[in-house]
Amino acid sequence: MNEATLVEAFRGIPRRDSVRIGIQVGKLRKVCMGDQALEAFFPEALDILLRLFHAPAGAFWFRPFNATTLFPISRVGFEQLSLSNSCLSACEQMVRGAWQSLAPQVRPIDRSFVSLIGPIRDGSTSIGALQLVADSGGDKDQQPKLVYARAMAGVLSLIQPAIHRRMQVGETSIREATDRLAQLADQLTGLQQSMRHAIDQTLGQLRGASFGSLEANQQFTRVIHELLETHGLRVVCPECGAAAILRCSKNPRTRDGVFVFDHSVAGRRTFHGGYTTLPVLQVVSKPPRRGKSLA
Numbered sequence: 001m002n003e004a005t006l007v008e009a010f011r012g013i014p015r016r017d018s019v020r021i022g023i024q025v026g027k028l029r030k031v032c033m034g035d036q037a038l039e040a041f042f043p044e045a046l047d048i049l050l051r052l053f054h055a056p057a058g059a060f061w062f063r064p065f066n067a068t069t070l071f072p073i074s075r076v077g078f079e080q081l082s083l084s085n086s087c088l089s090a091c092e093q094m095v096r097g098a099w100q101s102l103a104p105q106v107r108p109i110d111r112s113f114v115s116l117i118g119p120i121r122d123g124s125t126s127i128g129a130l131q132l133v134a135d136s137g138g139d140k141d142q143q144p145k146l147v148y149a150r151a152m153a154g155v156l157s158l159i160q161p162a163i164h165r166r167m168q169v170g171e172t173s174i175r176e177a178t179d180r181l182a183q184l185a186d187q188l189t190g191l192q193q194s195m196r197h198a199i200d201q202t203l204g205q206l207r208g209a210s211f212g213s214l215e216a217n218q219q220f221t222r223v224i225h226e227l228l229e230t231h232g233l234r235v236v237c238p239e240c241g242a243a244a245i246l247r248c249s250k251n252p253r254t255r256d257g258v259f260v261f262d263h264s265v266a267g268r269r270t271f272h273g274g275y276t277t278l279p280v281l282q283v284v285s286k287p288p289r290r291g292k293s294l295a
């Protein structure tokens with residue numbers, strides 16, 4: 001597919017922004033022709049692809065040699081999607097179910113989101129997939145599946161050779177390259193774990209602290225919450241063990257307020273605690289959101 005045809009393929013994609021398609025397609029072509037290593041190529045290409053497809057999230061997945069399943073190698077935007085955890089894992093399942101297809105797959109996720117899966121192949125072998133979650137903004141029956149599939153096919157014809165070329169640089173074979181990428185994915189998981197451990201340790205050391213005024217205590221709990229939110233974490237309520245948000249509430253008996261754990265217990269917003277100094281803070285993964293489920 002030449003550049004003009006690819007630009008044309010993107011014209012029908014629903015969007016509420018004013019991305020200049022011609023410019024973005026040109027950028028994508030430039031990134032594909034460039035000489036950055038795979039590790040840099042993936043995020044750069046994703047950045048442009050998200051704009052082109054009006055997609056808030058996307059990922060490149062690869063299957064390491066000898067592994068039976070795929071791993072996400074470069075992944076952006078999923079944490080910010082307004083989708084429940086069950087919906088997000090359904091999206092992952094779509095990738096695992098569709099990456100070996102011959103043609104791009106387009107599947108509705110909910111009212112406005114649509115999942116696009118572009119199988120990445122090396123000759124007759126499936127080696128990975130490009131996954132995008134596009135915001136079509138409309139009714140799922142109105143989602144222009146053919147338009148998405150055509151644009152995805154055009155994109156694949158551009159990025160597949162770019163990926164192959166980078167996987168075969170020097171002595172590196174596709175097998176070695178996918179192994180290297182799998183190691184990178186392992187390292188990222190390891191980093192996330194050590195980050196969580198570091199947060200856990202630091203919070204543990206704050207036991208017994210208070211910051212001298214209601215405002216300071218509230219400021220502190222906001223900072224903690226923002227930090228935890230960035231990493232998809234919550235604190236454990238020492239009373240019931242549930243994942244909670246630490247807050248500092250006004251209290252008539254103590255000038256600096258009391259630390260409470262804000263969570264939902266049996267479906268109702270509940271506050272536990274009432275400590276004048278910080279109790280032991282332990283971190284835990286944020287529980288799945290309620291409400292929105294896979295349509």
Ligand SMILES: [Zn+2]
Nearest residue numbers: 237239240272
């Ligand atoms: Zn509790």
